[in-house]
Amino acid sequence: MNSKKKLTEQSKLIGEHPKSGLFFDWFKCEDTPITANKKHRKLTNKGINSDTLVEHLSKWIIKHHATKARMIRLERKKKILDKHGFSQYIEGKVPFPIKSEKTQKGNLGEIILAEYLTETSGLEMLVYKLRYNPNVEQSMKGDDLLLFEKQNIQNRVIMGEAKFRATKSKKALDDIVESLSNKNLPISLTFVSDRLEEMGDENLADEIDDLITNLHAQKTPITYVGFYHSEASAYKTIEKNLNSNNKNLVIVSYGEDNPSQLIKNSFNEALKMVME
Template sequence: MATKKQLTAQSKLIGKHPQSGLFFDWFKCEDTPATAHKKHRKLTNKGISKATLIDHLSQWIVKHHVTEARLARIERKKQLLDKHGFANYMDGRVPFPVKSATTQKGNLGEIILAEYLTESSGLEILVYKLRYNPNVEQSMKGDDLLLFEKQNIQNKVIMGESKFRATKSKQALDDIVKSLSNKNLPISLTFVSDRLEEMGDVDLADEVDDLITNLHTKKTPVIYVGFYHSETSAYKTIEKHLNSSNSDLVIVSYGEDNPNQLIKDCFKEALKMVMK
């Protein structure tokens, strides 16, 4: 009788790598040997076509930045204005960053991590925070992302932090580790609760309010996940330098050739999706 393969330390915290869908097609996954101070999930490109990747990521960019109601309003404007007039009207009103390369890089990392963890852990994003950014050309303050077990809010929380560097950097890794110290608790729960209340989900908003107390009394565990997006050899920086006292921290790395171009192409395609 075959023995059941044991879960890695990484899988115990954030779930197994997806066995189907975009992330299965896109990433080869390796959970490198874990230690008391290093839990690293290394993702590398299997060779997915750039066109397929851009198509999926651009759809996620729109999903995370724009509500369905906002998209419906944009569609109504398209019906009222001719093509030239619509383009003029939309200048400066596009609901995601189209000018700030720095913001694009940060936002896409958050989006990839959010979608990945949703697949691997089964937890959910209750509020798409980028939809509420008052200045789309700047990064939002607060936690990069929070995921919850919707059926039992008090059971577990995942807190994520994303960093992009065109050239790998130990400093960026150190920044992630510092932000995701187990001494740091989520700071955006009130924001999440307020948005849920605005959406009419008062009961869920109340549960998130209760979660604040549980986190401070250590009744609800927090899983910490850092996403390090950089060049192809980025994983070497993680393997060499990751040293955290937080036993509930996993660093997920993804390296690729010319990551700047992928980000630029994805946001360009997302803009076309809204404008066409």
Template sequence: MTIQDDMVGKHPIENDFWKWLQHEDTESSDLKRHRYLEVDSSNRDEAIKSVAAWLIKYHLSEGKKRVIRKKQEILEKHDFAEYAQSLHVFPKSDKTQKGNLGEIFLSEYLSQTSGVQILVYKLHYNPNIDQSMKGDDVLLVNPDKVLLGESKFRSTPNKRAVEEASELMKDKLTLPMSLGFIADRLFEQGKDELGEVIFDLQFKMSSIEIDIKNIGFLLSTKKVRSIVENNLSSPNSDFIFISLGMDDPAAFLKSVFDYAESNLLEGSYET
């Protein structure tokens, strides 16, 4: 077992990730803990389909799905497509698309590796879809473990991007800010018992030992591996950096949002 396995869990090898996502746990040191992920170019289309499905899941709430499903039953195909397009489910802003893609990918990956479920999809509560939401980029939590992530997207990787994805967490253990937000959403859903557990974690984090891990994430080209290896330095022993490399990340970004939008307009929005 690698240090990376111990911190965030083993890379998944028997599900959709295995088809198109390769991984390498690079050699660790006191100042560097790095897992490199790479989209397999030969399975890029599978990656686009998988990630597009995540975009729909993270942007489209169950309530909105019910309304859309009802409209789909009564509208002609062309009229339904016009209706679905008018809903503005996905951001048009390039900056927001990049931010959302990174956060969604990291959330899905960490949930797969750690087994910690995503309790609340925060983008369901975004009042302005073209602006990023404030608060923690990525937060997965259960009574025993907290995974807090900072995500960045760069078309070209560089030292500054690594620093930006690390700066909030690299020097000392960072605690989440959004536990109250998650608890409130659970209370609204009638999940009072779970909501109380999450709400109480704010106190317990300062008084008892809970496994908290900080994660920096950078999505970029395949050069990101060497950029992170050469520039990552963190004395925070609970900090790990995950990088994702692929051919032409800007084109990938456009493809996944276009595919998600197309599926929505065609009525294929169930995930």
């Protein structure tokens, strides 16, 4: 008798929900029944300690917005300057949004989705795009998220889009579905290739250049993942309104009470970690 659990269609595309670690502690996961036009993974808060969650998210905010070398430089400056002097020095140099709540909300969604899919799928971010934002107070253009199988770049790509709404809306869902139509190919691959070349990884940059050709020739499959972060009942909007003919699309929803506060607290803690 085969007792092996049958994978859901969602798990076939993005991997199973973690069985341990932060995402296991944070999220209750339900892969809802699929239809011809709906694949939805519903995440809800299990009741994780808010301070623990904010601590993790603040570290991810720093990780995605700044290289280790940049953080080391800031730490060195902090030791040289007194607190007041460092505060003056850091003005305009914090590598993540400190004023724009809109950008904070968008960026944190991208970060949560990236970390979640990295764990569930085993694919990797080759370039942390938020580190290259010329204006941290504004959202970057291009794909929200691209993940690759580093050992075999041509094998598979995950393309992600994140949306935050304090109050759930069908339009936000429709915008995700439109962005992740199977007619749409990643538009940031040249950006990824250029950054890899700058980092000295010319072989990987060449692989990304070859991937561009393979995607246009439909030789490499793309998994499309939308992340919808909103109020606790957000999943109802997905269940009622998700309608996509893209068979490789999964919408991951995460609903919670007062989601805006989590974002504000996480960015405030990230700033505190840089300043203190």
